[in-house]
Amino acid sequence: MVHALEIVHDLLKPGGVLVDIHPNGDPPPIEVNVGGDVMLAGYLDETDDFEEYFKADEALAEVTARGLFLLEREGLFTFMTHASTITELVDFLKAEWTDSVVHKETIERAKKLMGELGGGKEVVLRESVRIARFRKRSK
Amino acid sequence: MSLTFDPERNEINTLLEFARDLHGKRVFEIGAGDGRLTWRYAQRAGEVVAIDPNSDRVAHAREATPEDLRSRVTILDTPLEAYQLDDQAPLFDVALMSWSL
Numbered sequence: 001m002v003h004a005l006e007i008v009h010d011l012l013k014p015g016g017v018l019v020d021i022h023p024n025g026d027p028p029p030i031e032v033n034v035g036g037d038v039m040l041a042g043y044l045d046e047t048d049d050f051e052e053y054f055k056a057d058e059a060l061a062e063v064t065a066r067g068l069f070l071l072e073r074e075g076l077f078t079f080m081t082h083a084s085t086i087t088e089l090v091d092f093l094k095a096e097w098t099d100s101v102v103h104k105e106t107i108e109r110a111k112k113l114m115g116e117l118g119g120g121k122e123v124v125l126r127e128s129v130r131i132a133r134f135r136k137r138s139k
Numbered sequence: 140m141s142l143t144f145d146p147e148r149n150e151i152n153t154l155l156e157f158a159r160d161l162h163g164k165r166v167f168e169i170g171a172g173d174g175r176l177t178w179r180y181a182q183r184a185g186e187v188v189a190i191d192p193n194s195d196r197v198a199h200a201r202e203a204t205p206e207d208l209r210s211r212v213t214i215l216d217t218p219l220e221a222y223q224l225d226d227q228a229p230l231f232d233v234a235l236m237s238w239s240l
Contacts, residue, residue, distance in 0.1 A: 001240055004169075004219050011167055011222075013230040019158050020236040021150070056240040077153040082143045092142055129150070129238075133157045 001059035009068045009136055018069060018134040020060060024076060025050040026128045030089070030106055032113040034121050039113045041086070042106025044125060047099050053130075060132065069134035081125040086110035089123050144175060151179040154235070161185075164232040169219050170239025174200035174212075181208050188231075192218040 008018055027043040063069050083089035090102050114121050145151070154176070155161070163185040171177050171189035173196045181187045189212065191197050197216035204212060215222070224230070 004240065007219055008169065008234045008236070011224060011231055012234055013232055016230065016232055016234065017158065018234045018236065019154065020240055021238055022240050059240065073157060075153065077149045079145050079150055080147060082146065088142060131153055131157055
């Protein structure tokens, strides 16, 4: 990861900007929403992906400490994936996020909530995502 | 209903706030995938070079590139370590590591 940041540094103009986006490692809730009412079904198990997020944080801290970049601003935002059923969400995650696991208990709870609640229901995966802006400094 | 990603536009709104003015800027996006985020900001940029090592996703992104962005967005199936800036090409104003670090 540090090497990747070194490559990016060399591809930027003097004073150029790096914006990094990656999840912050908090377990993402899987919710059932009905007209604004939010019911928690469980959490996505990212297995060891959170280790990669922390490594990303460490790599950015290292290149900043070495003077390659200057951290100008950081923050968080919420990224939500909306599905009409828990099965739709699970199938998507199996295809696109192979390291993640939706445990049986979460699936069953989501199905139960979807069955109990009225119309206009949806399942939502809510991810907390870190964003940071860095300014290139000369080596 | 099919899956929808960030209809709230939290990601793009936050990105534009952090990247500030992209007008006329040369942007390098690492980890562009199928172009989902690229399409949302590219109209504001001068030029975009987007890379991803997954050739299937890149093929899909190329096919799905909006017509009005085809002249300003270049998508390459290459890992970052193998990317070579063209000899005459200028360095980038902005680099975006998009869920890729």
